[in-house]
Amino acid sequence: MAGATAKESHRMSPVMAASSVRRVAAVLVFAALSMRSSASIADNPIVQTNYTADPAPLVYDGRLYVYTSHDEDVTVNDFFTMNDWRLYSTLDMVNWTDHGSPASYRTFSWGTGDAWAPHGVARNGKFYLYVPINNSTGSKIGVAVANSPAGPFTDALGRALVSTGSGNIDPNVFIDDDGQAYLYWGNPNLYYVRLNADMISFPGSPTQTNLTTAGFGARSNSDRATAYEEGPWFYKRGSLYYLVYPADGTPEKISYTTSSGPLGPWMYRGDIMAKQTGAGGSFTNHPGVIDYKGHSYFFYHNAALPGGGGYKRSVCLEEFSYNADGTIPTIRMTTTGPVALGTLNPFQQVEAETIAFSSGLKTEVCSEGGIDVTSISNGDYIKVKGVDFGTGAVSFDARVASAASGGNIELRLDSQTGTLVGTCSVAATGGAQTWMTKSCTVTGATGVHDLFLKFTGGSGASLFNVNWWKFTPRDAPDGGAPDGGASGTGGAAGTSGRGGAGGAVGTSGRGGAGGASAGSSGSSGGGRGGAGGQAPGAGGNAGSAGGASGGAGAGTGAGGETGGRGGASATGGTTGIAGTGGASAAGRGGSNGGAGSGVAGTSGAAGGAGTGGGGDPAGCGCQTSPGGGLRSPLLMVFLLVVAASRRRRLRAAPAPARQR
Numbered sequence: 001m002a003g004a005t006a007k008e009s010h011r012m013s014p015v016m017a018a019s020s021v022r023r024v025a026a027v028l029v030f031a032a033l034s035m036r037s038s039a040s041i042a043d044n045p046i047v048q049t050n051y052t053a054d055p056a057p058l059v060y061d062g063r064l065y066v067y068t069s070h071d072e073d074v075t076v077n078d079f080f081t082m083n084d085w086r087l088y089s090t091l092d093m094v095n096w097t098d099h100g101s102p103a104s105y106r107t108f109s110w111g112t113g114d115a116w117a118p119h120g121v122a123r124n125g126k127f128y129l130y131v132p133i134n135n136s137t138g139s140k141i142g143v144a145v146a147n148s149p150a151g152p153f154t155d156a157l158g159r160a161l162v163s164t165g166s167g168n169i170d171p172n173v174f175i176d177d178d179g180q181a182y183l184y185w186g187n188p189n190l191y192y193v194r195l196n197a198d199m200i201s202f203p204g205s206p207t208q209t210n211l212t213t214a215g216f217g218a219r220s221n222s223d224r225a226t227a228y229e230e231g232p233w234f235y236k237r238g239s240l241y242y243l244v245y246p247a248d249g250t251p252e253k254i255s256y257t258t259s260s261g262p263l264g265p266w267m268y269r270g271d272i273m274a275k276q277t278g279a280g281g282s283f284t285n286h287p288g289v290i291d292y293k294g295h296s297y298f299f300y301h302n303a304a305l306p307g308g309g310g311y312k313r314s315v316c317l318e319e320f321s322y323n324a325d326g327t328i329p330t331i332r333m334t335t336t337g338p339v340a341l342g343t344l345n346p347f348q349q350v351e352a353e354t355i356a357f358s359s360g361l362k363t364e365v366c367s368e369g370g371i372d373v374t375s376i377s378n379g380d381y382i383k384v385k386g387v388d389f390g391t392g393a394v395s396f397d398a399r400v401a402s403a404a405s406g407g408n409i410e411l412r413l414d415s416q417t418g419t420l421v422g423t424c425s426v427a428a429t430g431g432a433q434t435w436m437t438k439s440c441t442v443t444g445a446t447g448v449h450d451l452f453l454k455f456t457g458g459s460g461a462s463l464f465n466v467n468w469w470k471f472t473p474r475d476a477p478d479g480g481a482p483d484g485g486a487s488g489t490g491g492a493a494g495t496s497g498r499g500g501a502g503g504a505v506g507t508s509g510r511g512g513a514g515g516a517s518a519g520s521s522g523s524s525g526g527g528r529g530g531a532g533g534q535a536p537g538a539g540g541n542a543g544s545a546g547g548a549s550g551g552a553g554a555g556t557g558a559g560g561e562t563g564g565r566g567g568a569s570a571t572g573g574t575t576g577i578a579g580t581g582g583a584s585a586a587g588r589g590g591s592n593g594g595a596g597s598g599v600a601g602t603s604g605a606a607g608g609a610g611t612g613g614g615g616d617p618a619g620c621g622c623q624t625s626p627g628g629g630l631r632s633p634l635l636m637v638f639l640l641v642v643a644a645s646r647r648r649r650l651r652a653a654p655a656p657a658r659q660r
C-alpha cells in the first residue's frame with residue numbers, strides 16, 4: 001500500500017468529475033485493446049483476469065492458496081478503488097485456480113469501502129480473514145471467519161477487531177510454535193497484539209513497536225524515523241523470526257529485519273527487492289513469504305499487466321533459496337516466475353479457471369458451482385502449463401454455455417500458434433449460464449506440453465463461457481499410470497485361464513483397466529477405480545467379458561472426489577455370473593457407471609445393480625435377462641463380440657456432465 005499520509009489526503013478528495021470518468025473509461029478501452037494485442041506468454045503476473053495486489057499466501061491441506069486484494073478495472077477518484085478480496089490456489093506453482101471472491105467490505109456491516117491488504121490464516125479447522133477496511137472514522141481492522149478457505153466468510157464480531165488510533169492497515173497474523181498468535185499491522189507505526197486462542201479478541205491494548213534504524217533501517221529522506229513503511233509479513237523459520245516489509249516511502253522497496261523472539265529486539269537485515277521504476281512498476285509493493293513442497297517463494301506485486309499502474313497492480317511470484325545463515329538473497333522481478341513442481345493431469349476434470357497465463361478473459365460465479373471463464377472474444381487464450389498427455393488423448397470435452405452464436409476452442413500445443421490437435425465447436429446453448437458438454441476428437445497430443453485453449457469466433461465480446469474441460473486418454477492406462485496409482489496390468493487372456501486382474505487402486509489416479517480380455521473359459525478381470533484423492537477413480541474400465549465358463553467382470557470405483565465410475569459393463573460367461581455394477585464408496589456412482597449392464601450368461605444371473613454413492617441413481621441391471629440357456633457356442637461368441645464392442649463404445653464415450 002501507499003503511505004498513509006498520501007492515502008488519508010486522497011480519502012478527502014472531491015468526487016471525481018464526470019469528465020474524469022470518461023477519461024478513465026477511455027484509458028480502460030485502450031488498456032483492453034492493449035491486452036488483446038499482447039502476445040506475452042509469461043507466467044508473471046500470476047493472475048490476468050483481474051488486477052490483484054497485496055498477496056498473502058497460505059498452505060493448507062497440501063494446496064497453496066493466496067489471498068489478494070483487488071484493484072477494480074475502473075479507478076475512481078484517481079485512487080485505490082478496491083471493493084473485495086480474491087482467492088487463488090495452486091498445486092504446482094504455475095497453474096492457478098480462481099476461487100472467486102471470498103469476502104468484500106460489504107461482509108462487514110460497519111465498513112464503507114477500501115478492501116485493502118488481507119491476511120488469511122487457518123486454525124482449529126476454521127479460516128480467519130483479517131482485513132483493513134475504512135469507514136467514516138478511518139481505517140480499522142476486521143476479522144471474518146469461514147469453514148473453508150474460499151468462504152463464504154462472515155463477520156466474526158459485528159464490529160472492528162482493532163479500531164483505536166489511525167493507520168490500521170495491513171494486518172498480518174502468525175501463530176508461534178507455542179500456540180500464541182500475534183497480529184502485527186500498521187502504517188506509519190508498527191503495532192502488535194497477542195491474540196487470544198479464539199483468534200478474534202485480544203487482552204489489553206495494542207503495543208507500538210519501537211522503530212529504530214538498527215531494527216528497520218535508515219530512511220533515504222527524513223519524513224519518518226526509519227525505513228519502515230507498512231505491510232509487515234511476520235513468520236518464523238528455524239529459531240529466527242522474520243519481519244519483511246515495504247520500506248522507504250514511495251516507490252517502495254522490500255526490506256526485512258530479524259529477531260530471536262516474536263517481539264524483538266529487531267536487527268535490520270537489508271533489502272530483498274528493489275524499488276520498481278519505469279514501465280511495469282508500481283509505487284507500492286507488498287511481500288508474502290512462504291515455503292511449499294520444500295521450496296521457498298516470495299510473493300509481491302507490480303504493474304506489469306497491460307493497462308497496469310499504481311492503482312492497477314498484479315501479484316507476481318519468484319522462487320528463492322535462503323542463505324546458509326538464514327538470510328534472504330536479493331530477489332529480482334521476472335516475467336517467467338518459478339519452475340513447475342509437477343505436471344497437470346488432463347484426463348480428470350480441469351476447471352477452466354485453472355490458468356498459467358491468459359489474455360482478454362474474466363471470471364465469474366458459475367451457476368453450476370465454482371467459477372467459469374467469461375468475456376471470451378476472438379483471439380483470447382488460456383495457457384495451461386505442463387499438461388501430461390501420456391501416451392495420447394483421443395477426445396476433448398468442454399463444459400460450455402453461450403447466449404450468442406458460440407465459436408471454437410482450438411487446442412494447440414506449446415504456443416498460441418502451435419500444433420493444432422483438435423478444434424471443439426461451441427454452438428449456442430440458449431443462455432450464458434445454460435451449460436452443455438461439447439466434444440471433439442483429438443489427434444497428436446502425447447507427452448508433456450503447455451496447452452493453449454485458443455478461442456476463435458465472430459466479433460462478439462462474449463462468444464461463450466467455459467466451466468471446465470477434460471481429455472479422454474487413448475486407452476485407459478493400466479493401474480493408474482500416469483495418474484499416480486500403483487500399477488497393475490490387466491492380465492492377458494488365457495485360453496483356459498482367468499482374465500487379468502484389474503489394476504491396483506490408484507491413490508489419486510485412474511483405475512486400472514480391467515482384464516484385457518476374457519479367457520475363452522476363464523473368468524473376467526475386474527478393474528478397480530482409484531481410491532479417493534483429488535482425481536476420481538475412473539472406476540473399473542469395464543469388467544471384461546466372462547469366459548465360457550468364467551465369472552463376471554466387476555468394476556469398482558472407490559470414492560474419489562466425484563467417486564469412481566462404476567464398471568461400464570460386464571458380460572457374463574456362458575455359465576458365469578453376470579456383471580456386477582461398479583460400486584462407489586463415496587461420491588457419484590457414475591452417471592454411466594453404476595450398473596453393470598451384464599448380459600446374462602446362459603445360466604448366469606442378471607447384471608447386478610450398481611451402488612451409487614450419490615449423485616446419479618444407481619444404474620439398473622438393464623439389458624439383462626435372467627439366466628437362460630444360451631448354450632450354442634455361436635451365440636456365446638456373438639455375446640463376447642457384442643460385449644467387446646460395447647466396451648469400446650463406452651471407452652470412447654464422452655464423460656457425463658458432472659453437476660455439483
Ligand SMILES: [Ca+2]
Pocket residue numbers: 351352353366370371372373466467468
Ligand atoms: Ca469452473
